Ligand SMILES: NC(=O)C1=CN([C@@H]2O[C@H](COP(=O)(O)OP(=O)(O)OC[C@H]3O[C@@H](n4cnc5c(N)ncnc54)[C@H](O)[C@@H]3O)[C@@H](O)[C@H]2O)[C@@H](O)CC1
Ligand SMILES: Nc1ncnc2c1ncn2[C@@H]1O[C@H](COP(=O)(O)OP(=O)(O)O)[C@@H](O)[C@H]1O
């Protein structure tokens with residue numbers, strides 16, 4: 001279990017620890033010690049400057065400063081009057097250990113690293129208007145390397161809202177468990193690599209990261225006596241004159257993720273442009289005047305043969321709503337992506353059982369009737385609302401993609417790479433998900449495994465091709481990514497420190 005906490009859950013963990021007999025100062029002591037160890041390991045030499053705030057985030061800084069002062073020059077610059085529990089004693093001990101207290105105005109020059117212990121989970125409002133504002137501006141212009149304690153100061157714990165500058169961030173050492181703000185936007189950018197320090201708090205919560213060990217266990221295996229039908233039959237419904245390639249990408253991804261048989265159902269006028277890959281079976285079916293798929297008996301018959309459907313890749317904006325209504329009556333699990341989601345938003349009563357939706361922030365906005373900016377302002381809330389509104393498993397794509405399923409259970413993906421932000425990469429994900437559904441995984445598990453595997457393929461693609469990686473190249477990395485999953489390799493965006 002690698003939980004992700006809201007503010008309320010962080011406070012609850014804190015209270016549980018205290019009521020189980022751990023005194024609060026012991027938690028502060030443990031947080032400060034872990035912070036000192038982390039700084040020492042990450043930046044072993046040179047002067048350390050701590051910027052400390054009024055609350056316990058500042059307290060973590062004071063305790064760490066005391067430990068480090070035995071080894072190297074340490075200065076603490078309090079940006080506000082300390083009010084954390086036991087402040088007087090902790091500060092006296094730090095001074096006795098040789099910590100120098102900087103007086104305003106003070107320069108940050110000469111610091112090998114600056115530790116941001118100004119605000120943590122107790123922050124609310126605009127950081128640039130708070131006492132931390134001028135310090136963040138100085139850190140931005142000086143380019144000093146920074147380690148953040150718990151959260152970058154100013155990042156809102158539940159959402160990741162942040163109005164401060166981008167800094168030269170080495171890492172964020174977060175206490176007990178990752179907070180939602182670190183995987184929200186733009187908090188995730190401000191946080192840099194996230195490192196979780198074990199401070200002895202209980203480790204449960206409503207949400208968790210997709211676990212490498214879990215992913216390995218759920219990878220589909222090919223039975224020795226398997227045949228192509230037993231490995232799962234995927235039918236991809238999509239394509240239009242402007243976007244004939246999208247269903248091909250989804251179909252190839254389904255094959256490469258282990259489906260035994262993949263068929264594409266596309267408008268008949270694009271058949272010649274789609275029937276280019278020998279491993280895919282392609283059917284041209286009746287279309288509308290502008291070349292989008294339309295409802296037909298042959299389409300329904302082909303869809304009903306599948307173990308899982310992908311509905312939407314390259315479908316185009318003019319496909320008729322009736323398409324989704326007809327497909328919803330076919331009792332086959334399906335992935336709705338791209339224009340499939342837009343159609344669904346127009347006919348939201350057309351619920352297919354075991355359908356999953358894979359919107360990016362823009363498509364999520366269409367589902368929820370809001371802008372993509374509002375979706376990204378509170379991604380966790382958007383997923384919970386979409387699950388509530390649809391009763392289906394929903395994936396919100398992007399860095400730290402979130403899978404939400406019934407009962408409000410949330411899983412966050414920590415694999416991935418910004419090179420995945422390339423046209424067609426979502427089509428690849430939808431095909432991969434359908435292959436896993438076709439092989440019998442329940443919707444939430446199929447989505448979680450697909451997003452984790454897809455993210456790993458992106459990471460390996462980035463390593464091999466950098467910014468030049470395209471969605472069709474991504475298919476080549478399914479196999480090395482599967483190997484990474486089998487080895488239980490850890491994504492580097494979130495690591496655990498103990
Ligand atoms: N939850 C836990 O069990 C533990 C928490 N610890 C640390 O404690 C932190 C939380 O401590 P606190 O609750 O004291 O919160 P903070 O340390 O984040 O500080 C809250 C203080 O900042 C002030 N403040 C908030 N927003 C402001 C604004 N816009 N302008 C000016 N002042 C503002 C508040 O009035 C309050 O005095 C965590 O982030 C973590 O670093 C650890 O020390 C140990 C264990
Ligand atoms: N910055 C990023 N970091 C990690 N993954 C990303 C990032 N940007 C996009 N992705 C992933 O790439 C895929 C893009 O999907 P989508 O937006 O539907 O693209 P398209 O419609 O072009 O296929 C999603 O899986 C998404 O999570």
Ligand SMILES: [K+]
Pocket residue numbers: 057116117118119120148149150151152153
């Ligand atoms: K901080």
